[in-house]
Amino acid sequence: MGLEEALARTPTGERPRFDTSRGSLVGSRCTGCSTTVWPGRAVCHRCGSWDVEDIAFAGTASLLTFTEVHVARPGLEAPYTLGQVRVDEGGPLLFGRVRGLTEAVRLPCPVRIVVSGTGSGKPTYWFEPAA
Numbered sequence: 001m002g003l004e005e006a007l008a009r010t011p012t013g014e015r016p017r018f019d020t021s022r023g024s025l026v027g028s029r030c031t032g033c034s035t036t037v038w039p040g041r042a043v044c045h046r047c048g049s050w051d052v053e054d055i056a057f058a059g060t061a062s063l064l065t066f067t068e069v070h071v072a073r074p075g076l077e078a079p080y081t082l083g084q085v086r087v088d089e090g091g092p093l094l095f096g097r098v099r100g101l102t103e104a105v106r107l108p109c110p111v112r113i114v115v116s117g118t119g120s121g122k123p124t125y126w127f128e129p130a131a
Helices: 003-008
Strands: 024-030 052-056 060-069 080-087 093-098 109-115 125-129
Touching: 024 109, 060 093, 060 125, 080 109
Parallel strands: 093 125
Antiparallel strands: 024 052, 060 080, 060 109, 080 093, 109 125
16 A cells, blocks of 8 residues: 555544444454554554554453542542453453452453443443453
């Protein structure tokens, strides 16, 4: 792909991030090195290729680590939980809000990705235990 074609691609800030009809996150995968990212990018950050495709990620992931936050922020009352997950089926590593954890949680913990179309300033996606 030449520079003209790369510049004609949808810029990163304008790429879709959510598919609320399917309830999934939409990112990109490089066809050259298979790197996946969310949100999607116009150019692969790993190898620099412009040959990236938009993909809808799996709705499940593995929670790898989490922490409880005690400082409120607009739209979120403290305490709330943030965690890092690895999206299943070769998806990216993500960071976001986790809901519904119990003290008995063991890591890695299977979670599902919930996508909300509220658009009210609150997180539009979060992770919940799959069981």
